[in-house]
Amino acid sequence: MGALKTLWHRLGSPRWFFEISGPWAIGALILGLIGIAVGLVWGLAIAPPDYLQGNSFRIMYMHVPAAILSESCYILMGLAGAVLLIWRMKLADMVVAAAAPIGAVFCVIALLTGAIWGRPTWGTWWVWDARTTSVLVLLFLYFGVMALRQAVPREESAGRAAAILAVVGTVDIPIIKYSVDWWLTLHQPSTFKLTAAPSMPPEMYLPLLVSVLGFYAFFFGVLLFAVGNEILVREQRTQWVNDLVRSRLR
């Protein structure tokens, strides 16, 4: 308990976080890229083709992790927003700022790969399945947070406004997911999902798991690095940053 409290207090110091996060970021990035590579190659080359969809189902190994990550990223953003609003921890604001563009890119990957997947499977370029629809709404939520942050002139107010929106959005996410799921069963008698995870045989499921874990590690690595950038920018007038810059000059 005492160790957690110390950790909490340390998080209030951007400099400490910067120094700690460096090696963690590199480690997570390496782990992540390896995981992604292994998962993707496994899914592309080793897993058996789907009975109905043939080889196009392999897009799943790129689409599903991107979709899952885009959602987890938003929830993380919402939690960080809550931390910012309740405890005014500056680091939380930086997490919100850094996470938003990463999550939005994952949304776009998920949407584009989902559309490409839909074409050979159902003959259309867009498919309103539960996952792609909720990822689309999620993308709109991301845009809202990023646009609001840009629009508010004062930096501190912008951070708090974006945090409020992120929290409200996070509370809404389960409601959105439930209603989209329900909406789909209403309009399509056969609930088709692009994947039905539990009913997949392990030869198909395991590479997906590896891919998802790899994406998670990659995400954390990039996030830590991006937060480090935020710290540098906000603390650029301090001695320790100036020392860091000078040390890099040599």
Place this chain on the structure above:
Amino acid sequence: MNFANWHDFLYMGGHYLFVWSAYGIGVVGIVITLARPLRARRRFFADQAQRLRRQSLGAERADASRSS
């Protein structure tokens, strides 16, 4: 190994356009996600180095004009 040879692998049972374009987009997305912060950090250090250099140059000139 699911595919008998490289040709089959690339052909993806006829779905090569979809599979490879989707994977291409994904890889590009991953690369962009990684490259943006890396470039931003490099830019930060370059900008800051420039600023420091200008500062020290200004200080030198101020010293020089004071002593002359």
Place this chain on the structure above:
Amino acid sequence: MTQAVFTRAPSAGRAFAAQLQRDLTIAFRSRSELINPLMFYVMGIAMFPLGVGPGPERLADIAPGVLWVLALLSTLLSLDSLFRRDFDDGTLEQLVLNVDPLFVGVLAKVLAHWLVIGLPLALLSPVAALMLFLPAAAIPTLVLTLLLGTPILSLLGAVGAALTVGLKRGGLLLTLIILPLYVPVLILGAGAVTAAINGVDPAGQLAWLAAILALMLTFTPFAAALALRVGLE
């Protein structure tokens, strides 16, 4: 008769009632502004037969969705009036400084907004439903979903309006922020009406709408109050 002198700040209940009364009075002062959102609703609905063709079958098919989407848009357009007039003339600052707890004042403003815009919309919807040939059996469900849903729209809209109150061109940003949050209300509301058309009991959707309304009632006034403080910093 002795004069009553208030030596304490008014209670939350009194503050709520006073704010509500004030906002309703101001709203009713300009009759034309009251009608605008309703006119927009009817005009927007009328666009659909003009654009899609007057055939009753196709119109009835899209009616649940169209009736709900237009309700969404009408509410969105009217959200600006929630805080902006008070922001412009300085009374919003007075509200934030004087009303304690602030969420009471916010709730009063949202209630006034709903009474003036959401409720009339729900009551007007049968007329719009007739224009789109919605089967008569589904009309009570339509009104019920709007009665449950429009308060949710006002509550969520208040958070968005509070977040954008000081910004120039905040109107467009407001719609960007709020629309994704409106998605579940739209799906459930239109879905309930569709169910009613098909003879299926819409009780599930209505229950969900009621649950979301309860959640938003407890949660959004705080978020909006906080957002107002941030916006006025």
